[in-house]
Amino acid sequence: MRFWLTAMLILLPAGTSAAQPAASSPAGGKPKQMATTPVRPALQTPADTANAMAQGERQAIQSDLAWVGQYNGAITGDVSERMVAAIKDYQKALGGKPTGVLNPQERGVLAETARRRQDNAGWKIVTDPGSGARLGIPTRLVPQQNSDGNGAKWTSPTGTIQILLTRRKEADPTTLKLAEREKKEPPGRAVDYTVVKPDFFVLSGLQGLKKFYVRGSFRGDEVRILTILYDQATENTVEPVVIAMSSAFNPFPSGAPLAGPQPRKPVEYGSGVVVSDDGAIVADRDLTDGCLTIAISGHGHADRLAEDKQRSLALLRIYGAHGLKPLGLDDATAKLGVEKSGVELTGIADPQSQGGGAAPSRVKASVGPAASGNELTLAPAPALGFSGAAALDADGRFAGIAVLRPTLLAGASNAVPAMQATLVPADAVRDFLAGTGVRTTSGSSDAMAAVVRVICVRK
Numbered sequence: 001m002r003f004w005l006t007a008m009l010i011l012l013p014a015g016t017s018a019a020q021p022a023a024s025s026p027a028g029g030k031p032k033q034m035a036t037t038p039v040r041p042a043l044q045t046p047a048d049t050a051n052a053m054a055q056g057e058r059q060a061i062q063s064d065l066a067w068v069g070q071y072n073g074a075i076t077g078d079v080s081e082r083m084v085a086a087i088k089d090y091q092k093a094l095g096g097k098p099t100g101v102l103n104p105q106e107r108g109v110l111a112e113t114a115r116r117r118q119d120n121a122g123w124k125i126v127t128d129p130g131s132g133a134r135l136g137i138p139t140r141l142v143p144q145q146n147s148d149g150n151g152a153k154w155t156s157p158t159g160t161i162q163i164l165l166t167r168r169k170e171a172d173p174t175t176l177k178l179a180e181r182e183k184k185e186p187p188g189r190a191v192d193y194t195v196v197k198p199d200f201f202v203l204s205g206l207q208g209l210k211k212f213y214v215r216g217s218f219r220g221d222e223v224r225i226l227t228i229l230y231d232q233a234t235e236n237t238v239e240p241v242v243i244a245m246s247s248a249f250n251p252f253p254s255g256a257p258l259a260g261p262q263p264r265k266p267v268e269y270g271s272g273v274v275v276s277d278d279g280a281i282v283a284d285r286d287l288t289d290g291c292l293t294i295a296i297s298g299h300g301h302a303d304r305l306a307e308d309k310q311r312s313l314a315l316l317r318i319y320g321a322h323g324l325k326p327l328g329l330d331d332a333t334a335k336l337g338v339e340k341s342g343v344e345l346t347g348i349a350d351p352q353s354q355g356g357g358a359a360p361s362r363v364k365a366s367v368g369p370a371a372s373g374n375e376l377t378l379a380p381a382p383a384l385g386f387s388g389a390a391a392l393d394a395d396g397r398f399a400g401i402a403v404l405r406p407t408l409l410a411g412a413s414n415a416v417p418a419m420q421a422t423l424v425p426a427d428a429v430r431d432f433l434a435g436t437g438v439r440t441t442s443g444s445s446d447a448m449a450a451v452v453r454v455i456c457v458r459k
Helices: 002-011 046-051 055-067 081-093 104-121 175-184 232-248 426-435
Strands: 123-127 134-138 144-148 151-155 161-169 189-196 201-207 210-219 222-231 267-274 280-284 293-296 300-308 313-317 343-347 361-369 376-379 390-392 398-406 419-425 451-457
Touching (some): 046 081, 104 419, 123 232, 161 232, 175 189, 175 222, 280 398, 280 426, 300 426, 343 398
Antiparallel strands (some): 123 134, 144 151, 151 161, 267 280, 267 451, 280 313, 293 300, 343 361, 343 390, 361 376, 376 419, 398 419
């Protein structure tokens, strides 16, 4: 009997007592209810949302925030309280609610503002021929350059901004010793910020009437140091660039990809929209630029007859094709009320994004204003291959052409660049076609039948 009772106790579920019977209710009464406390799921924080993004997108957000002057941390894609605080500050600057999570419209405006500031600064990633070091340089701010075996120098026409890359040999260097030396040379430096890590150091402060920023590193006995000097009157313009330059500085590259635009692929895929039954196709100008040959899947070779650089549109034509179903573009009643309703994009993804398939597909996108006021942003950006896709509004009317571009990052990274997407409005597409002599008709509203795959071969 004792053995049987012991076995029963072992088999009872955890937390169940064999010595206590189940609670009973009084005769004729209702069962006694036990008080319970509901368990609420933990709320997702802004950091959780950011961590769920691809690293390339996180890095793009940090880069863009740096360019608009809201972020002064490392552009690595790592989520931090500083990144979340910068997002909230940016949202406040826009007059929005500081949630710490960018909505599609805020993300689009941020990306466009950063891109224009990069363009205004002439931001480029360059390689110093003497040392092989890689730097981000605002070429419009510092157009004058000279270099020798000891480094390179870029300056503004009046000398208010100076960027110096120096290199030297030094016995048994450490970042601590290098930092202490840079604090004293040249004499009169007043340092207000210092970071010393095993592999690099950073100093900033005042040098006479100029602000300075120094970042240095070493390998073996060779030391390489980036120094940025700028008049205090220029700090609103220069300081966002300083953050970008610091993250982009790679003193000893080891085959890592350049920050910024990636090399063009030997074969690239996009989408195009058939706009006439005699073979006229609207496509992305940048996608079809520099191609040895352009092919339309299922129809063969295409010629590029015209382009619009500002809008990034290209006119292609295939000859002898049969059974084309052009998309109707001439709906004069179609207005851009898409900022409220969004659009549906019809395109053909890159073969690597859809297992080699070639069928058109549809995705939804929100539409927001760009910082310039002349473009509209699309979020989220569709898959690779959708550049040149047709956009239809909520009523199925032609709303424009989608164009994709890789994000230009300030920092170097192995992450796949995030994509930005903009909408070329329907009126701009119609004006471009009218200028090339293409006559659009009412056509069809079936974008799935009108969209074709565009293949650019650069081999």
